[in-house]
Amino acid sequence: MTMDHLRRNFLQKLVASAVVVPMLSPYRALAGADPAGTGSNRGAALRVALMGLGSYAARVAEAMRSCKRARVAGLISGTPSKLQAWGTKFGVPEKSRYNYENFDRIKDDPDIDAVYIITPNALHRDQAIRVARAGKHVICEKPMALNAKEGQDMVDACADAGVKLLVGYRMHFEPNTLEVIRMREAGDFGKILFFQGLCGFRIGDPGQWRLDKALAGGGALMDIGIYAVNGARYMVGEEPTWVTAQQTRTDPVKFKEGVDETIQFQLGFPSGAVASCLSTYQMNHLDRFFMTGEQGFAELQPATGYGPIRGRTHKGELARPHTTHQTVQMDEMAGILLDGKTPVVPVDGEEGLKDLKIIDAIYAACDTGGRQDLRLG
Numbered sequence: 001m002t003m004d005h006l007r008r009n010f011l012q013k014l015v016a017s018a019v020v021v022p023m024l025s026p027y028r029a030l031a032g033a034d035p036a037g038t039g040s041n042r043g044a045a046l047r048v049a050l051m052g053l054g055s056y057a058a059r060v061a062e063a064m065r066s067c068k069r070a071r072v073a074g075l076i077s078g079t080p081s082k083l084q085a086w087g088t089k090f091g092v093p094e095k096s097r098y099n100y101e102n103f104d105r106i107k108d109d110p111d112i113d114a115v116y117i118i119t120p121n122a123l124h125r126d127q128a129i130r131v132a133r134a135g136k137h138v139i140c141e142k143p144m145a146l147n148a149k150e151g152q153d154m155v156d157a158c159a160d161a162g163v164k165l166l167v168g169y170r171m172h173f174e175p176n177t178l179e180v181i182r183m184r185e186a187g188d189f190g191k192i193l194f195f196q197g198l199c200g201f202r203i204g205d206p207g208q209w210r211l212d213k214a215l216a217g218g219g220a221l222m223d224i225g226i227y228a229v230n231g232a233r234y235m236v237g238e239e240p241t242w243v244t245a246q247q248t249r250t251d252p253v254k255f256k257e258g259v260d261e262t263i264q265f266q267l268g269f270p271s272g273a274v275a276s277c278l279s280t281y282q283m284n285h286l287d288r289f290f291m292t293g294e295q296g297f298a299e300l301q302p303a304t305g306y307g308p309i310r311g312r313t314h315k316g317e318l319a320r321p322h323t324t325h326q327t328v329q330m331d332e333m334a335g336i337l338l339d340g341k342t343p344v345v346p347v348d349g350e351e352g353l354k355d356l357k358i359i360d361a362i363y364a365a366c367d368t369g370g371r372q373d374l375r376l377g
Helices: 003-016 055-064 080-090 103-108 121-133 148-161 175-185 220-236 325-339 349-368
Strands: 027-029 046-051 070-076 114-117 137-140 165-167 192-200 242-248 262-268 274-280 286-293 297-300 311-313 316-318 341-343
Touching (some): 103 121, 114 121, 220 262, 220 286, 220 349
Parallel strands (some): 192 274
Antiparallel strands (some): 286 297, 297 311
16 A cells, blocks of 8 residues: 555545544652542553554554553554454454554443553544543553643543543663663752754655644654653652744655754753753764753763663763563552552643643744743643
8 A cells, every 4th residue: 555545545534533522660650540549449450452563553562562561452553454463463453453444442341441542633632532531541652642632632521521631651661761860850960051952854655644744743852852841840849930942954855844864952950950962863973961060960861762862970880770661660560550549750641732732842943033931830
């Protein structure tokens, strides 16, 4: 099938599914599925249906083979051959295999607790709302939606349905990242002054959905720059109050209007700390976080890849053991959904919504050339 056919199919499914809405310790206690914190579900397995059986879903599914608290229990795809092959490979019975037209029937499937949405960005909102209305928890790949308005719709729909909404921020569970956060909270760096986030690679196939604004909602910023947006927040430990940004396009053939190639953006924080970040689809070897304070520094390089993550601080090398990120993520999410826990760095819908608000402001700053104020709450 050609890319044009694939794109048309995605858009048709988007329209058809439209709905209207009328380490620290790896956990800190939070009211949730087990509000009293009694651990009544402790030890149970989270049964997850994967929606969108592409390359990243394959990575997640393989990683979940090693999970202690989560397993693949359902499949959702528009390709019958994938449903058959994946069902056989991962032991998913035919009754728990669905397509995009009939997956609302998961409401009657007692063997599915949550759906992990791993489809193009433009499909996230409507698919998440349908999953919520079916009474299942929603796990959504980042970015959570195309913009903050869509993200708010998702948050509201999950709240109305009484289900949880989580976002696939795997770095929030990564040990070296959590060690930097622990050190910052302990005061090891002193007052934080500056953060730099460099995120980018040279993208290939010009016909892929990530370079289609209708499906991706943008370009490099939505896909890879969001790591710097999110990373600035959890590394500095504050919410930014303003943003400025500048866009550069050197290849207008590959990067059409609305699909960003390279964006530099700056964030300001209440304490006076500033961040300077780069997001690009046109340069390789960019995966680095650096933060400095009055008393020390931290560097992660690579900072967001599939691992292992490497780093150092003014106190020496960071050498926490590496475990496949998606394995850790899904086990930790089982704790959130089944035990009423939350990670040190949130992965809920409100967290995803804050990133979308910042991304909206970055695009606005590129368009206007002016500073955009932020109110993230």
